Amino acid sequence: MQSKIILLLAALLTPALTFAQGPEMADLMRSNGKIYVVVVVVCIVFAGITAYLIRLDKKISKFEKYQNTKDL
Template identity: 55%
Template sequence: MNMLSYVASVVLQVPDKGPEMATLMRSNGKIYVVVAVIVVIWLGVLLYLISIDRKLSQLEKAEKEKNRTRQTPTSVV
């Protein structure tokens, strides 16, 4: 019961003020810089994943071709 009352007291606490840092950054226009940096980072991660996927697909295709040529019997004349 003690744990439940602790969790309830933490959840029900109301902060006195809003987030000051976000308000300050928004008023200075720096929030857009933060958003732009985050977008650039995510675009970089996305492009990196796409390039890794393409390289992996090429390796899988090459491995499949390599295995296909090994499995075909060679005819002896």
């Protein structure tokens, strides 16, 4: 709780204060440094890969069905 208040104060007052916090972290970046853009980009990439996987899965299913009817 206390550390959160300190972080908030640091974020509000001056960037110099955040350096005094210890290791440099992207706390400010995440609030207004467009890190969300990166998250959305990575999500789109993964969504694309997922869509590709689903299509491939469906195609193989179709072949399996075809193969099974041929077996009968």
